[in-house]
Amino acid sequence: MTSLIPPRIAALKTVMNKARVDAYIIPTADPHQSEYVPEYWAGRYWISGFHGSAGTVVVTADHAGLWTDSRYFLQAELELKGSGVTLHKLLAQAQAEYMDWICSQLKSGQTVGCDFWCFSLAQIRAFDKKLTEKGLHLKDCGDLMQDIWEDRPALSPEPIYEHAVKYAGKSRELKLKSLREQLKLQKADYILLSALDEIAYLLNLRGKDVHCNPVFTSYLLVTMDHCDLFIPPDKLPEALEKKLAEDGVHVKNYFTIKSVVQAIKPGKKILIDPSTMNAKLAIQFPEGSLLSDVSPVMKMKAIKSKPEIEHIRKVMEKDGAALVKAFIWLENLLKKSKNCSEHEFAMKIMEFRSQQPLYVGESFDAIVGYQANGAIIHYKPDAKKSATIKAKGILLVDSGGQYQDGTTDITRTIALSAPAPEVKNNIPQCSWDISPWQMPFFRKGLKVSNLTSWRVNIYGICP
Template identity: 40%
Template sequence: MNEIRMRVKALRLEMLKQNLDAYYISGTDPHSSEYLPNRWKTREFITGFTGSFGVVVVTQEEAGLWTDTRYFLQAEEQLKGSGIKMFKLRVPNAVSPESWLAKKLPEGSKVGIDAQSVTINGFRDFENVLVEKGINLVKTTDLLDKIWEERPEIPADGIFELEIKYAGLSRKEKKDTIVAELKKYNADYHIVSMLDELAWLFNLRGSDVNYNPVFTGYAAVGKTDMILFVDKNKMSVELQQQLEKERITVNNYDDFFPWLSEFRKKSVFIDPSTANYSIYETLEKGGNVLSEGTSITALLKARKNKVELKGFRQAMIKDGVALVEFLFWLKQNIGKEKITEYSVGRKLAEFRAKQEDFKGESFPPIVGYKSHGAIVHLNVGPDDALPLEQDGVLLFDSGGQYLQGTTDITRTVALGEITERQKKDFTLVLKGMIGLTLAVFPVGTKGCHLDILARKALWESGINYGHGTGHGVGHFLNVHEGPMAIRQEFNVNTIDAGMVLSNEPAMYREGQYGIRTENMIVCVEKEETEFGKFLGFDTLTLCPIDTGLVDISLLTPEEIDWINEYHQRVRKELLPFMDEFIQPFLLEITKPV
């Protein structure tokens, strides 16, 4: 922790040179990424905290990290001895970093912020709170660049093309759809800054970010032109020539802001929730007319086409086979050889790697045994992993990247003797997962309207969980994608047909165990009546649920029918692809309840 203290001290010296009373670190990159290239792991560099969400504020006297319920336990542990205090976000009475600064700093103070690493909305919200207290928000360069010795460069890994047999739509088809949407806003250009949007739009993939097959870049889609800003050295000559044939201009990544600064009185569409403030500021200086809204590319990407949806179903079969093989291995070896949380994660990857077109894990596996199960986004190494015993429950949340699609699944399984309370908790979580799965709702429904269905049974027993219920999932892209979500917080974007989401209610008893059951679901059209069009969900994930943990007395007949029908489908879909010696195991764990 001495190293972290030295880094904070060096940052404070740099702040003094810049006449700053505080410095804000957003913990992300110029592309609003959740998972980051090493170059932009600023939050981890300055605090030692390795979670995927959190912001940092450093003043001359204090330093704080703000994160959410997924990481409270992890952050407390990783910040010990650093002098950095943890603050809670997304809980009742939470104090935001900007409110904290407004209370701490006197009028006339200056707070520095890197305008390239904060969104337009983020900058505005921050500034609005500070300006009321007479505190100035000052745009700076990335101050960590001054103190980060041997800071990693942007990765130079290659970019490859995702064939149309997987993507479903050509680059031209995607561009034409965007241009048609731009007409609604009377806009000349749409700026694309998020890396998964970029990858989807150009049917390209990379490996700049662990677990996410993306590459670093920007793009602009105009009525007559389409420009990609990326390190050209990452592309083969053949790929560059192919893009040029399609009238796509390829410029270097560093050319983006100079190119943008030459815009004069154009109409440009941007997403203020994802585009960085430097983009806004550069366009504003040129006297351009800015239209704002949810990224056109993000919405198109979220509504999967027929080919993508077919691919997801193929990926689920591959993933399901790997998971059943893992469960069989676990049953055969628990108590006979040393198995730890860490080795479980490696085994999950090993079984997935046997599947054709597997391209890696979609996120670091979360494997929590007993008390570790209550740490929502636990990530253990070989040295701090708990050994598994024939007792209690194991939670494992993992996923794979396949050319056909991205997977994300959580199962909680009994390893031996369990308590009645564990059975009740498991069943209440399962009721929530089924409740959301069976939802039927009118077109125009938002995620916050559906979230209650996953929490109702838990709330009635005085139980809750602090994270969202469902996030979008990309097609051979990021395991977390927007713009929609199913969670308590309001999100303007509706749940539409073709959207693929997670469904993951949970409960955590700190120091004892955690329970989460997660399937991926796709929004589908259900019916049209005199009252309008109605939507619902189909389940994509194919993996048995541990019925030994279910308290049948707490289930309705409809819920029991759902479990039995789901397991019948898992059998039907997976048996043809299972090794013969594992088939009896699959039949056993999918017996009707």
């Protein structure tokens, strides 16, 4: 894989030169600011070879760098080796430290480019302010990888399906009614939703466009008496599309959203969440029309109904049963002096989960890390290079399941033999270090990691 990266970066630099940009930013993002992106928008992985779920690549005429946080340092060092991409270690998660680097490297008058479709309005506002202060220019140059990414995956053709109201807790009609009440309170004529989880929740629909995430690529434009769902063509079964129409939800082509937004008349007020709405769409609205606030749908999601709470309890019970069966299987295997790979055990966990009622799939790729691999955060065992689990040492298992009635994410650390003295000492020290800081409130900007690591640093557990 690493041998493919240098030619790709060279091709991108050629395109950058034609577009007259001196630095190009490639995020881990799609037009919906999803944490996990469809393969079509996995440009950061394609240009760097880094598999981690968080990180940003910046390319200039003489440098290509990946900025990621401490969860991925070990993984990035391994995957970037020989690629020509330099690892830049973020001091804190979700901080745009690469902008400081760009400002230190470029000269006044030079231009920084990015694709406004894949950055939120809040991000672009912050970038523009910072770059302007340094005498630099920000340019929406679109997706510069479009013409050089020859084998780029297509958008998912997987159909959208209905999520039963008995599991959703409320009908889409009731949810839309609640949303419109919020529009009325905020004196908004429209709300444009772009976060995929919010749209799936609001309409009681699910999809398979993102690996391990039951969402579908879409936008939703809602007024007091109208609701338009923008999705790629041929994604809805005819019967479901008819049912949505009966509920007041009308289907439009995903690729027409920009022109629809541009057609909104001046004087209308549009509510958006600047942290999830991409800048490309946000700047299409008439001047002075935007109302920026946290999405009311996010707040609606946070308040679980009684049926949802009951389903969560049942899901945890059956998911726990599946994990117990998997651990018993492993224990019995090791007692017979047999071994299995990390990947094999991850597949076995999936097998036991799939035997549970209402199973849909995994909520993320299982993290099964034996011994040293347990220190690699978000480690994904590979079928070809997976470590062998033996009847000694420590095994970390972090996995979860998607069910029609709920989602799980469970982490367990298993001692496969009598733990070494240092392990017995380190685990409680880390627990004591973290537990007192779970509940207090802190002032904005305080680095809680500095407080939570003092004990382990004293004991020499962490470097």
